Amino acid sequence: MTEDLEKKALEEKELAVHGVTPEEYKKIVRKQIVEKLGISEEQLEAWKADYGKVVRVMLGDESFLIRPLSRLENKQMNTDLQVGQNASEMEWAAAYEEALIRRCVLAPKITVGDYTASRAGTFSSLKVAIQFYSNFLSPEFILASCDEI
């Protein structure tokens, strides 16, 4: 019952924000992805089957498709990055960001040139989005989510 009400409230909110129902909005987003990023509907479905969730991120006039990172992949990434253990914390963070984006940005294809040519905040923002959809929560949010039983 509560779930039904929540769903209805969400639908109403979507309608108020976007002026269309959630289903219609999804269709519009899919159409935009196909047109702007040149991704076919089949490819989109295949990615959904492969990774469970595909998210479109809009950064100004740029669009990106990202997916969540699994724990196993995160372990692998940490292991790979340990090769340069003498690196400073900042160097490590930059290497982690690069590895994360290489793995989780599905479209457009990120090339080496993009790392230097893109706007300064683009990859940092993408990292935040990937981490959010991979359920990395802020300490405040974590503590607010815990209940003593």
Next chain:
Amino acid sequence: MEELQEVHPREEIQKSPEPSIVDLKTRYGVLYSIQFKDVAIVGEVSFIFRPLSISEYKHYKTILLTRPHTINLIEDEVIKKCVVRAIVPDLSIFPENYVAKITENSPSFYTVGVDIYDLLPAGIVSSLFNAISFLSYPQKIYDWNVALEVERQRQESDIEYKLKGFICMVFNYKPEELNSMSYRSLVEKAVMAENASMHRLELPIRVVDKSEVENKKSKSSVFKNIEQDAENMRRTTGGMRDEDTELQKKMEQVLNRTDPKSKFDSQNKSSKKVNR
């Protein structure tokens, strides 16, 4: 006729049910729950966990400070240790494509073996580990003070803690031992402690109704205001006037409705005035 089967004691142990939440709470003192919604593929996962003990927390903290690259191993170990119940789906819920892709992307770990936590989004385990760490040990002095104040408030409003403290003070009990008693036994021990105690002045223990205390407080504040007015008037006029006597009457009316101690005090005051 049914054939009786001999059950090996070891099999019995294996079949014994998981400890209940009440048992776990008794064992660990406090339990917490956390829920993650809208998780990729699985939708929703929930965990019930216990905090680390102080020594466990310090042990893991030391390892992480000296060898930060072991974070994944420590996270796995702490989760296995502290999660007492997990509502997570079966491995079969993950599509074959998904498992294949994830394992293909992680060749170093595929040979070791994949468990359910490895297939969940990376942040679930990390956030759960952070939750366990935060709730296991206060990170700042401020947090210690908050924890102390919260506990003080909790114990102040709960008669059970007062009884337990009193019983432990008089008899040779540990607070944990008292938790297994029924409330009747607790009350019995408390009265025995009253009788055996040398601190007669502190007795008897009474359960105080909070609303009653607040009522008393508000009444005494009314009284204080009236008394203050009278005092001010006395100072400005330098003696007893009609207004004073009116105030005195008012005071007495209020006092008749409040506690007998303050009534006694005011009578003393008025008698002194008459003597003068």
